[in-house]
Amino acid sequence: MLRRGGGAARGRRLPLRPPDPPTPRPPRITNVPRPPGITPLTLARSLCLTLVLGLTACGGEGVHGKPGAAGVHDPYFPKSGNGGYDVTHYGLTLSYDPRGKRLTGTADITARALQNLSAFHLDLLGMNVSDVTVEGRKARWSRAGQELTVRPADDLDKGRTFRATVRYSGSPRTITDPDGSKEGWLRTADGALGLGEPTGSMAWFPGDHHPSDKASYDVRVSVPEGLQAVSNGELRSETTSGGRTTYAWHTAEPMASYVATLAIGHYDITRSTTKKGLPVYVAVDPTQAKASRKVLAGIPGIIDWEAYNFGPYPFSSTGAIVDRADDAGYALETQNRPVFPGAPDTATLVHELAHQWFGDSVTPKSWRDMWLNEGFATYAEWLWQEDHDGESADEIFHALYKGDYYEPADNSEIWAFPPADPPDAAHISDPPVYYRGAMVLHKIRRLVGDDAFYDIVQGWAATHRHRNADTADFTAYVEKSAPDKDFSGIWDHWLHGEGRPDHP
Incomplete structure (x- = not known):
């Protein structure tokens, strides 16, 4: 990131294995004499503990799950992120109406339980939640600040891969950082811009919003016909029907949510490649096209120079998003294509593209780093x-x-x-x-x-x-x-x- 005024597919399932052989039942015990005052139930529990100690069925006293932590104790943003699970994939299906400033979304979150879970948290600030399911079954949920607490119908065993689906809608918030910068959902003259560093992504989709939990992404965005929707990764499809256009973006490499982005508006799109064939996708607000043309034409050369110095480029595409100067107060290293407020100079372009190695690929464990x-x-x-x-x-x-x-x-x-x-x-x-x-x-x-x-x-x-x-x-x-x-x-x-x- 470069602030102008302040300095500068996971988610695979484990292979199936043959079922374990059935556990032999303990022999049925009958006619056991008991001392006076000992009830049959007490005796049954005693025998269960004596004969089959450790079987969770005994007496109904099994190992139960507990809620995952509501935060990962980051030294600067302690409420960010959540404990008890690891997200492997986000599938976001979004629809945005710039006139009504309304976002409707469904988030399909694939994750692996890191402990026996009776409940888990997702970071989501604002927005109205209408429905939550876990593994296709209705889940209870509650809200408190940025925490969406989900209680599955059944506990989730440690090591299990599960899918949680959240349906939500509303007018996403713009968040003011502790340093006064704006992030989250920034409304622009012709659309919107989603920026996430350090906590803003929770304004437009629920998730485990801490840099320590990276995942792959699929983002499908429907916007009024005539507008573009640009996100991370590669554009898989673009279809128009009924006056709306849907863009499907895929990010295969792990990505921290703070470098996820969504830019909606009018853009001039250019596609090219580096000398080694790396796709370059550039989206520029038409008001910035002339001023940025020359410097953005240098992206392939900058990527090649950085790869020579820092090692192979870590992602499957590169590029840039250039919005108007007043849409954001800083440039940000959003993965695959950094965002710039107005035409960047070469130094800023070098800076944000270098982040693809340092920050996006090698990501800090906490905001202290x-x-x-x-x-x-x-x-x-x-x-x-x-x-x-x-x-x-x-x-x-x-x-x-x-x-x-x-x-x-x-x-x-x-x-x-x-x-x-x-x-x-x-x-x-x-x-x-x-x-x-x-x-x-x-x-x-x-x-x-x-x-x-x-x-x-x-x-x-x-x-x-x-x-x-x-x-x-x-x-x-x-x-x-x-x-x-x-x-x-x-x-x-x-x-x-x-x-x-x-x-x-």
């Missing part, structure tokens, strides 16, 4: 300048350290807090996360040398491809990759240290 997204994407900008007749990364590093590079007059913003330890949710997108995060990477590069540095960067992206990682994973990976180097000074002073380090 944002520097692993933004530090890498910012450093990609420096490397691009270095390789394209601009300042070197070392020159940019020293200019930042001396206070001669960062645009705002108060350079102390960069040193306000350590990049790996933002003070609260309002600061996870502040300058230290971007610039000081990039400086950590440059310090590593200077210590190990260019060859070893690029091995580390590419190895990190490959090792954690389509997975989640945190700061401890990164530092451990770096140390393992260069065991003869001492990184303690970088970690202590640049990554976790307070204030500006004494020496650059």
Whole structure:
């Protein structure tokens, strides 16, 4: 993500196996003498415990499920996400009417139970829920804030794959972040824009909305004829009937919900490929077409350059969505095709496309680890300048350290807090996360040398491809990759240290 004012198919089922042989019944016991005062029921329970201890049928005292947690205790957004299950696939069927500002949706959620579940939570803010089923059976449900609590008709056993269906409708909300930015469902002049970082996706579909739970997606969107609906992944079909057009999008690779997007409006669509045949799908608001044409034509070259430096591109397509400048206050690294508020410059395009490796493929375990997204994407900008007749990364590093590079007059913003330890949710997108995060990477590069540095960067992206990682994973990976180097000074002073380090 680049904020203008603040810095910059899973879901397969297990194979069938032959049924287990029937468990032999314990012998029937009759004519057992009992002491006076012992009832038949008490005796039966005693015999059951003695003879077949551990069978859940005995006395009706089996192992029961319990509710999954309402949140995963993220240090900055503790209510986000949910415990007890892992989503493997979202199937969203949506219909939007821009005039009435009404969204109608059905969310088919395939998940695997991580514990014996009597109930589980989904994140959904606002919207009216009309019906919930689990495995095709009616489920009880209740609402409290962003929590939709679902109680299946029967407990879900640990390890079981299940399908929950939620039908809902209403006028989706625009959410104000702790830092004042707008996300969720943003109404535009001719449609709408769904953006999710960090919590906005819960405004337009129910789910496990924390970056630690990634899934594949199928999104079918019906809009009035004449409008387009652009989402992540690949466009599978486009059909028009009865004055409405339905677009079907498929995202096969795992995706965190905060980088899911839906853009509805009038767009000029262009399709091309990179030199290696990667599809490029670009949607541009007609008012931005002329201003953005030249820079967007550079997407194939940028992708090839980033693949050379960071390793193979992790997804099956790329591209961009360009809306009007006042539709959103920031660019966002939505998977496959980042969103831009107005025509981007090349640096911003490089930044958001670099996120496809760092943030979208290698996704943080929690919002504390944002520097692993933004530090890498910012450093990609420096490397691009270095390789394209601009300042070197070392020159940019020293200019930042001396206070001669960062645009705002108060350079102390960069040193306000350590990049790996933002003070609260309002600061996870502040300058230290971007610039000081990039400086950590440059310090590593200077210590190990260019060859070893690029091995580390590419190895990190490959090792954690389509997975989640945190700061401890990164530092451990770096140390393992260069065991003869001492990184303690970088970690202590640049990554976790307070204030500006004494020496650059």
